[in-house]
Amino acid sequence: MKARRAKAAAAKKASTAQSAPLAELRNIGKTFESGVTALRDVSFPIRRGEFLSLLGASGCGKTSLLRIIAGLLEPDTGSVHWQSGRRPRETGFVFQEPALMPWADISTNVRLPLRLLGIDGQTAELRVRESLASVGLEKFSSAYPHELSGGMKMRASLARALIVKPKLLLMDEPFAALDEISRFKLNDELLALWQQLDCTVVFVTHSVFEAAYLSTRTLVMSQRPGTIAEEISFLPATGRFDPQYRTSASFAARARKLSEALERAQ
Amino acid sequence: MNKRDFMAPAISLALLIAAWEIAVRCFAIPPQILPAPSLILQTLVTDARLLFGSLLVTLRITFAALLIAIVVGTALAVLFAASRFAERALFPLAVIFQVTPIIAIAPLLLIYLEPATAVLACAALVAFFPILSNTALGLASSDRQLRDLFALYGAGWWNTLLHLRLPAALPYFLGGLRIAGGLALIGAIVGEIAAGSGGAGSGLAWRIMEAGHRVNIPRMYAALILIAFAGLAIFALLSWLQHRALRSWHTSAMAAE
Numbered sequence: 001m002k003a004r005r006a007k008a009a010a011a012k013k014a015s016t017a018q019s020a021p022l023a024e025l026r027n028i029g030k031t032f033e034s035g036v037t038a039l040r041d042v043s044f045p046i047r048r049g050e051f052l053s054l055l056g057a058s059g060c061g062k063t064s065l066l067r068i069i070a071g072l073l074e075p076d077t078g079s080v081h082w083q084s085g086r087r088p089r090e091t092g093f094v095f096q097e098p099a100l101m102p103w104a105d106i107s108t109n110v111r112l113p114l115r116l117l118g119i120d121g122q123t124a125e126l127r128v129r130e131s132l133a134s135v136g137l138e139k140f141s142s143a144y145p146h147e148l149s150g151g152m153k154m155r156a157s158l159a160r161a162l163i164v165k166p167k168l169l170l171m172d173e174p175f176a177a178l179d180e181i182s183r184f185k186l187n188d189e190l191l192a193l194w195q196q197l198d199c200t201v202v203f204v205t206h207s208v209f210e211a212a213y214l215s216t217r218t219l220v221m222s223q224r225p226g227t228i229a230e231e232i233s234f235l236p237a238t239g240r241f242d243p244q245y246r247t248s249a250s251f252a253a254r255a256r257k258l259s260e261a262l263e264r265a266q
Numbered sequence: 267m268n269k270r271d272f273m274a275p276a277i278s279l280a281l282l283i284a285a286w287e288i289a290v291r292c293f294a295i296p297p298q299i300l301p302a303p304s305l306i307l308q309t310l311v312t313d314a315r316l317l318f319g320s321l322l323v324t325l326r327i328t329f330a331a332l333l334i335a336i337v338v339g340t341a342l343a344v345l346f347a348a349s350r351f352a353e354r355a356l357f358p359l360a361v362i363f364q365v366t367p368i369i370a371i372a373p374l375l376l377i378y379l380e381p382a383t384a385v386l387a388c389a390a391l392v393a394f395f396p397i398l399s400n401t402a403l404g405l406a407s408s409d410r411q412l413r414d415l416f417a418l419y420g421a422g423w424w425n426t427l428l429h430l431r432l433p434a435a436l437p438y439f440l441g442g443l444r445i446a447g448g449l450a451l452i453g454a455i456v457g458e459i460a461a462g463s464g465g466a467g468s469g470l471a472w473r474i475m476e477a478g479h480r481v482n483i484p485r486m487y488a489a490l491i492l493i494a495f496a497g498l499a500i501f502a503l504l505s506w507l508q509h510r511a512l513r514s515w516h517t518s519a520m521a522a523e
Contacts, residue, residue: 072414093418099411103433103515115429116419144515164419 020083021045022168022200023069027078029225030064038064039075040225046168051194051201053215055208055258057266061226062204063096066172069202087168089117092161092199094174098153100145100160107132107141110160117164131163132156134193151182158186162193169194169201176206184246187213208262212254213246220258222265229265232257301484306491309484317473317485321492324469327454328447328500331389335446338390339397340439347405347431348423357402364395368453372460381461385469388457393450400442404435437516440508447500455493470496 028042038061046052046069054062067073069080071087080087092113100109107128114124132138135155145153154174161169175183191214194201205211211218212234220230234254245251283303289295290302297305310317342360346353363371368388375384408431416426458471470489477485512519 067414070414070418072417091418093415095411095414097411099409099415101412101430101433103436112415112429113419116416116421116425146515146517 021047022083023087024081024083025069025078026081028065028068028075028080029077030061030068030073030075037225039068040227042078042226042228044219044228044231046200046202047217049198049200051191051203051214051216053203053205053211053218054221055205055211055218055262056221056226057223057262058206060221060223062206062221063172065226066170066202066204070170088166090164090167092164092166092169094154094157094161094169094171096173096176098145098150098157100153100156102145105142105144106137106148106156109145109156110141110163112160113164127163127165131159134162135159135189151178151186154178154182154186158190162197166197166199169199171201171203173204173206175210183210190214208255208258212251212258218258220261220265230261232261298481298483301487305484306487309488310491313485313488317470317488317492320468320470320473320489321496324451324454324458324471324493325496327386327389327457327469328450328496331386331393331453332443332447332450334386334390335393335397335450336443339394339442339446340401342394342398343401343405343435344427346402347427353402360395360398363391368392368456369460372457375457376461385454385457385461388460389450389453392453392456393446396442396445396449397439398442400438400445401435404438405431407438408434437512437518440504440511444501444504444508447504448497451493451497451500 023046024043025046026043028039029037030039031037042065054065056062064073068075069087070091070093071080082088100106101112104112110131111124111128114120114127119127128141129138132141135158137152137155137159140148140152140156145156148156157174161171175186178186187210190201203211203214215234217231217233219228220232221227222229242248287303290300301309342356346357368391371391372384372388375387378384379387405427412430413426416430421429454469455471458469459475461472462475470493473489474486477483477489509519
């Protein structure tokens with residue numbers, strides 16, 4: 001079952017690799033009012049269906065870059081060219097913190113994007129249930145955020161991003177604050193969801209291991225100003241869902257490759 | 267709160283009253299100088315119609331002022347949230363009104379306004395500032411990432427205000443309201459005193475002044491005690507309201523685990 005899923009995913013990647021990219025970032029530059037140049041001349045494509053990681057040390061402009069892709073921050077120079085003319089309406093964003101509304105229960109929190117997009121009624125109801133089930137929170141729909149653990153809050157945050165059935169999923173170090181066991185578990189679940197959903201993921205991280213484990217392509221960033229130092233692509237590892245994979249030699253080799261690239265980028 | 271929390275203040279208060287009663291009796295202090303608690307209680311009963319009627323007048327002013335303060339304070343806070351220019355232009359004015367003692371402004375208000383309106387204006391003027399400043403702070407304190415999320419899905423200013431910034435400001439607003447309740451009562455009393463006998467009022471402060479002129483010290487004490495209890499009751503009511511509104515989600519209202 002898992003092998004079949006991995007194979008299907010690999011086939012999907014192969015078929016989408018040649019098609020036009022979802023978006024193209026061209027010569028993005030951003031300098032903040034404080035005078036810090038966060039990004040300089042950043043250009044790369046976002047390819048349909050890929051799991052793209054932006055790997056770099058803190059303060060290299062990864063978050064700014066993600067916000068520029070989302071359209072939440074205007075770059076000073078350059079632009080993002082969407083193949084369809086604009087960013088997909090179905091974009092999910094997962095932040096560094098769960099960022100749930102503390103006054104609302106989990107189902108209300110998860111429903112928020114639909115409400116803002118003007119989708120309600122039965123459709124919304126059904127999708128809230130689906131989305132909560134996909135992250136294993138179906139029993140917690142009427143709980144309040146403060147009643148959940150850190151890992152569960154992050155799951156709720158992920159469910160909120162998934163409810164729009166994202167074509168593009170933007171993630172800003174979403175699991176950085178979690179304990180390792182929760183992080184590994186959520187990494188696996190994220191991969192499974194990515195394969196099911198047929199969406200493109202842009203994943204910001206400072207963890208070499210997370211990038212090595214998750215991504216099909218990693219852009220290694222240098223700091224101050226943030227630029228793309230290196231690009232490293234991997235085929236999705238076939239044995240990724242095997243519990244032994246994280247300690248295997250092939251995983252270690254991938255991590256080393258990224259680690260060395262990160263070293264060169266500093 | 268459990269029973270224990272009530273014990274300590276109840277004991278200290280009881281001891282104080284007992285000591286007061288004993289002192290007045292032992293040293294035979296005349297009631298024109300210091301009336302015994304028992305005499306004050308008796309005055310409260312015999313002058314009940316007069317005093318509770320006055321209490322009602324003062325409370326009516328206090329709550330009307332509080333209502334005005336809520337409406338004006340919240341509206342200004344929303345305006346400040348909408349426009350940095352409005353905030354820069356108007357906030358200093360609000361501060362000037364806040365730092366100038368109301369007792370100094372009251373005589374002017376009494377010249378421009380009907381006495382009843384002037385008293386109401388005094389109370390509203392002191393009460394609105396904590397609501398304004400707290401609500402403005404609350405509106406500016408909503409989670410940045412949540413704001414990004416609202417922007418991502420194209421929510422406009424109103425939608426963001428209604429569904430994100432106002433709920434996020436609620437704990438701040440309620441904290442301001444609790445302070446404003448006490449201030450509204452103070453403002454009402456100050457206004458009544460400033461209006462003096464010229465005022466058409468018959469509130470508790472006016473009763474205190476009138477009783478003072480007649481050297482009816484027990485009645486002065488009785489009115490004073492009613493004011494103190496009114497203040498406590500307002501504080502308790504607003505604290506209860508705050509707890510009620512926030513208990514399901516806000517740290518301040520949740521029991522420690």
